[in-house]
Amino acid sequence: MDKARTAGFGPELTKSQNVPSYTFRTIPHPGFRTLLRNFAKQQRFASTLVIAEHNNDTLGSITLNAISAAAKIGGDITCLVAGTQCAKVAESVSKVKGVGKVLVAENESFSGFLPESLTPLIVNLQNQFKFSHVLAGATAIGKNLLPRVAAKLDISPVSDIIGIKSEDTFVRTIYAGNAIQTVQVTESVKVVTVRGTSFDPASTDGSGAAIENVPDATVENSVSKFQGQQLSKSDRPELSSASIVISGGRGMKSGDNFKLLYDLADKMNAAVGASRAAVDAGFVPNDLQVGQTGKIVAPDLYMAVGISGAIQHLAGMKDSKIIVAINKDPDAPIFQVADYGLVMDLFKAVPEMTNLIKSS
Template sequence: MATLIIAEHNNVSLSPDTLKVVNAAMALSPSVSVLVAGARCRAVADEVGKVTGVAEVLLADNAVYEHQLAESLSALIAEVAQRYTHILAPATTFGKNLLPRVAALLDVGQLSDVIQIKNADTVIRPIYAGNALAAVKSNDPIKVITIRCAAFEPAQEQDTQVASVSELDIVVANDMTQFVSKQAVESERPELAVARVVVSGGRGLGNSESFALVEKLADKLGGAIGASRAAVDAGFVSNDLQVGQTGKIVAPELYIAVGISGAIQHLAGMKDSKVIVAINSDPDAPIFQIADYGLVGDLFELLPELIDSL
C-alpha cells in the first residue's frame, strides 16, 4: 500500500492538522508520502521532512499553486495519484474543497470525516450528527479520504530532516478560476481548531456586547473563542467561530460552554473534548448530559466571579 497525504499550509508553515493526518495514516503504512504544493514553499517541505512516519516529500513549487486553488491542485493530484492506493487530507475547509474534486477526476467515491482507519478498505466515520458510528468499506482501487483531525493526536516532529524531497515539474494550467483576494481573521488568540482551551458562547448571552465576557474568560485561560450556531445567526460573532456539525469540529483539553443549551448539531462539534464545563440557567439543558462539570445559574453573575477568581 502507498499513501499520499496532501499537506495544508500557508506557504510558510505547516498546518497542525496535517500532522494529525500523518498519524492517522500510520494505520495504513509505517511510512507515507506527502505532497506540498504552493509557491516559494521549500521551507514547508523541509518541515514535513522532519515528521515521524514521512518517507518522501513531493514538492510542487510553482506560482500556479501559490493560493492552492482546488481546480489546480486537484488536477495535479490526479496526475500523480496512480502511484498510490490511498489519498488523504484533513477534513478542514481546505480538504473538503479539494478532495471531492480529486475523487471525481479519479472516478472513485470519497470516505469523509473518518475518525478511525480499520484496514486498507474499511474506515469508521460518524453519522447522524455523531450519534452513531458507521463502518464503511470501499472497493475502489484508490481510496480518497478526509480525516476528522479532532480524533487524532499529531505526529511527532524530529530535530533533523529524514525524508527526501523530490521536486515535481508538473504544472497544470487553470483557466476556470483566478485568485482575487483573501480575507483572513487575525487574532492573538490560538486558532480554534488547535487550541488547548475553548470558551464558547451561545444565545443565552443575549447580544454581541455580552460576548465580551466570553472573550475575557478565554483570555484569562489563554484559550480560543467559539460560538454556537444560534449565536452566529444572531450576529454576536462571525461564522468562522462556529463550533458544531456545520462549523468547526474541536476536541480541546478544556471546553467551556456559556449560555449554550446543547443542540445536537453543536454537541457533534465538541463532545470529544477532554473536559466539558457547562454554564446555563436551565438545569434541564441537554448540554449538562455530556458535561463533566456544570454550573446552574445566571451567567451574568457566574462569569464575572469566575473571571475574577482566575
Template sequence: MAVLVIAEHDNATVKGATLNTVTAALACGGDVHLLVAGENAGGAAQAAAQIAGVAKVLHADGAALAHGLAENLAAQVVAIAKDYSHVLFPSTAGGKNVAPRVAALLDVAQISDATKIVSADTFERPIYAGNAIATVQSADAIKVITVRTTGFDAAAASGGSASVDAIPAVADSGLSVFVGSELATSDRPELTAAKIIVSGGRALGSSDKFNEVLTPLADKLGAALGASRAAVDAGYAPNDWQVGQTGKIVAPQLYIAAGISGAIQHLAGMKDSKVIVAINKDPEAPIFSVADYGLEADLFAAVPELVAAL
C-alpha cells in the same frame, strides 16, 4: 503501496491538521508520502520532511499552485495518484474543497470525515451529527479520504528525516482565478488548534454582553473564543467562531460552554473535547449530558465570579 497525504501549509510551515492526517495515514499501512504543492514553498517542504513517520516529501512548485486553487491542486494530486493506494486530506475547508474533485477525476467514491482506520480498506465515520458511527468498506483501487483531525493524535513535527523530491508542477487549468483574500487576524489561538475554548450561546443576549462577559475569561485562560450557531445567527459573534456540525469541529483540552443549551448540531462539533464545563441555568439543558462538570447557575453571575477566582 504507499499512502499519500496532501499537506496544508503557508509556504513556510506545515499546518497542524496535516500532522493528525499523517497519523491516520500511518494506520493505513505502507510508507507515507507527503505532497507539498505551492509556489516558493521550499520552507514548507523542509518542515514536512521533519515530521515523524513521513518517508518521502513530494514538492511541486509552480505559479498555478500559488494560492491553493482547488482545480489546480486536484489536477496535481491526480497526476501522481496512480502510485498510491490511499490519498488522504485533512477534513478542513481546504481539504473538503479539493478531495471531491480528486475522487471525481479518479472515478472513485470519497470516504468523508474518517475518525478511525480499522484496516486498509475499512474505516469508521460519524453520521447523523455524530449520533451513530458507520463502518465503511471500500473496494476502490485508490481510496480518497478526508480525515476528521480530532479523531487522531498529531504526529511529531520533528524527528523525521524524509527525502524531498521535486516533481513537475501542473499547468494552470484556467478554471478559476485568484482574486484576493481578506484574512481575519486575532491575538487569540486559532479555534481548531486551541487547547482551551470559551464558547457562548444565545443566552448572552447581545454582542456587547458576549464580549463583556466571555472576553475576560478567555483572556485569563489564554483561550480561543467560540459560539453556538444560535449566537452567530443572532449576530453576537462572527461566523468563524461557530462551533458545530455546520461550523468548526474542535477537540480542545478544555471546553467551557456558557449559556449554550447543547443542540445536537453543537454537540457534534465539540463533544470530543477532553474536559467539558457547562454553565447554564436550565437543569434540563442537553449540554449537561456530555459535560464533565456542570454548573447550574446564571452565567452573568457565575462567569465574573470565575474570572475573579482565577
C-alpha cells in the same frame, strides 16, 4: 473422508499393474487462500499520498494529524507540498516521523489551494505512482479538493473519518454525531478526508525524508484565479487548536455580552467560540462557530456558556477532554455530556469566575 477434500482424487488404472494408482491434485485449504489474499492486499495497499496544508512558510497542524492517520493504514507515506516558494515547508514535512518521501510542486497556479489547479496535479501523480490511498485533513481545503480528485478518478470519497480499522475499512460519524458508521471501501484507490481531532499529531523528530521536485508541475486553470486572502488577527489562540475554548450560545442574549467571555478568555489564555444559534442571531461572526457546520474542536477544557446543547453543536466539541457547562436551565441537554455543570445565571457566574482568576 470429507467430500470437499476428496474431490481432487481420481483413480488412474495402469496396464502394468493389477492395482489402481492414484493421481493427487493439491487443493489449498480455504484458510490458506484467505491468507494469500490478505498478503496480496497488503502488498497492493502499501502507499499513501498525504496532501500537506501550509501557507508557503509554515506547515498546517492538520497535516500532522493526517500523517498519523496514514501511519495507521500502514505502508509507505508520501507527502505532497504544492505552492510557491515552499522549500521551508518541504523541509518541515521531511522531519515528520513516518514520512518516507516529500514531493514538491511549485507553481503560481497552486496559490490558494484552488482545487481546479491542484486536482490535475494529484491525478497525474496518482497515475504515475499508483498510490493506494490519498489523504487530506477534513478542512475547508480538504473538503473542497478531494471530492474533485475522487470524481476525476471515478471513485467515491470517504469523508471526515474518525477511525481506521484496516486499510479498506474506516469509521465516521453520521446524523450529527449521533451514530457511528463503519465503511468498507472496495475502490482500488481510497480517497479520504481525516478529522484532525480524532488522530494525534505525528511526531516531528523523524530522521529526514527524501525531498523530490515534481518534474512537470505545469497545469492550466482557466476557470478560477486566486486573488488573495485576508486573515483575521487576534491575540487569543486559534479556535481549532486552542487548549481551552470558551463558547457562548443564544443565552448570551446579544453580541455585546460576549465581552464577558472575551474577558474570561483573556485571563485563561483561551479561544472564544459560539453555537450556531449565536452566530445566526448575529452575535458573533461565523468563523467562531463550533459544531457540525462550523469548526470541530477537541481542547483540554471546553466551557459551554448559555448553550442548550443541540446535537449539531455537540458534534463539534464532544471529543473535548473536559466539558464544563454553565446554564440556568437544569434540564438543558448540554448537562448530559458535561463533566462538570453549574446551574446558574451566566451573567452572575462568568464575572465571578473572572474576578476569582484575577485575584489568584
